[in-house]
Amino acid sequence: MDNRSRRAGSSSNLVYWASSFPRQPARVLVVEALPPAWADTCAVICDAMDNFLSLACNVDGPCRIPLLSLYAISRQQECLLPFVKVRGNLARLLSCVDELRSIPGEGCIRGVSRAGELLQQAVLDSLQQFKQYSRHTGAGSQAWSNLSVEVTVVTSQFGRAIVRQLETGLKDTDLVSLRRLLVLQIDGAWDWAQEIPSPEAAQSEDSLMLGTEVELQRVENSVLAIETVLKVWLQEQGGDREHLHLLLPSDNPNPVCVKCDMQERLISPALIPLTPNLGVKTESIRDFLPVAKGSTNQSSAPQKLKAIKTLRADGVCESVLYGLPLIIRPTTCWQLDWDEMEANHHLFxxxxxxxxxxxxxxxxxxDPSSAAGASGVNSHYLLQPSMSLSFLLKPVASRELMLPSSMPVSAQDPSPDAMQTVQVTVTPFKHEYCMSHPVLI
Structure with a gap:
């Protein structure tokens, strides 16, 4: 699985994120494994964790998850995994997921309030464990002195009730190292008969204000939904400074500066060890051809690409495409006879x-059969028709590489002053650029 040595001398460092991920927090995952919901959520949560950890442990480049710890709440609180480094520990992490998967999904519990106490105790224990780990491992280290921790509590109970219990239980606790505490409520049809809210609790439900330390997020009981939440961990968690300055021309000596942050849309395929035919590099036709096993020469057999779906042109998001496109034209191979070439031309x-x-x-x-040493990870490409007799072939990132990106449509109108500033800079700039660079427009 590891091809980092093969890429050591390449330019793969160019695909690294602009920052070096200096402020990535350690992660704690507290999973509630209580019946009756655990029978329905067990496979979903564990499958999502398997998928996520398989990616996180093999991503090259800067460290995205420095440490991970895992707790399970069943009949008692249990730390399945003390803090360990994620990179290079896939076997150990997956064995902990298997241990979590083995927790029985049937039985009875001694009241939901008891489960809430166990969740609270797991959070407190993880904070204490992090403090001890940081003290013993990072003595004198500037990197460790700046490290914080984020705790995610996965529950199938009513999330607001859990948030209320955690806020109450943690109000007198030293939370200086805790950057964020997230309660992840998995929605489902299980029956928590013990947790029918009292009239007093129902009255305060509408006025509940989540504290800055505790956040609530609801997701459906699906592998994709939970996997998406976990993939947020792979995105940069900095915020110390802006990433990008957009400079707009102005009549003043200083240009108008719009300060922006950048966010990854997908994990670059160049950062994961995959089969050569994935299309990590797309600079030439050689990058799309499979390599013959045991040989450094390109295989003479043509690459086979199988059509699996048609897509609406206006429904394709450019953010899932990567690399340079190739032009696809009907073959002019001299080894084909004239009739076959003409028939192929008409089909194209x-x-x-x-x-x-x-x-x-x-x-x-x-086609996996045409890839030497296929590993189960398949390449995907987009075939885009042009006005001429040709196509553009573009690599498409698979779902495993995509990172969460939720950009809601803004209902806020810009202020009149900001509109005037931008219109003054952009409108004449566009006209001048069209005249001086007509080809680029």
Whole structure:
């Protein structure tokens, strides 16, 4: 799985994120494994963790998750995994997930309030464990002195009740090292008959204000939903300074500066060890051809790409595409006879015309049988028709590499002063650029 030595001399460092992830927190995951809900959530949570850890442990580049600890709440609180480094520890992490998976999903519990106490105790224990680990491991280390911890509590109970218990139980606790405490409520149809709110609790429900230390998020009981929450851990958690300055021309000596942050949309395929045909590099046709096993020469067999779905052209998001595209044209190989070449030309033309007139793209998957040493991770490509007799072939990131990105539509209008500033700078700038660079427009 490890091809870092093979990439050591390459330019793969160019795909690293702009920052070095200097402020990534340690992570604690507290999983509630209580019946009756655990019978339905066990496989979902554990499958999501398996998928996430398989990616997180193999991502090259700067460290995204320095430490991870795992707690399980069943009949008692149990620390399945003390703080360990994530990178290079996949086998140990997956064995802890297997241990979590083995917790029985049937039985009875001694009241929901008892479960809330165990969750609270697990949070307190994780904070104490982090403090001790930091003291013993990072003595004199500036990096460790700046490290914080984030705790995620996964529960199938009513999230607001858990938040209320945690806020009450932690109000007198030293939370200086705690950056964030998230309660993740998994929605489902299980029956928590013991937790019917009292009239007093129901009256205060609407006025409940979540504290700055405790946040509540609800997700559906699906592998994808929970996996998406975990993938937030792979994104930069800095915020110490802005990442990008957009400079707009101005009549004043100093340009108008718009300060921005940058966020990754996907994990670069160049940072994970995969089969050569993934298309990590897309600078030439050689990068799309499989390598013959035991040979440094490119295989003479053509790469096979299988169409698996048509996509609406206006429904494709550019953020899931990476690398440089290749132009695809009908073959002129001299080894084909004239009739076969002509028939192939008409098929190519028909495909190009059909996709273009119906405004469709074609999603392609690399045929595993044509990839030497296939590992179960398949390459995907997008075939985009053009006005000429050709296609563009673009690599598409698989779901495993995509990071969470929720950008809601803003209902806020800009202020009149800001609108005037931007319009004065952008409008004449656009006209001048069109005249001086007509080809680029």
């Amino acid at each position: 033309l028909a495909l190009c015309h059909t996709l273009r007139t119906q405004e469709l793209f074609l999603l392609l998957q690399a």
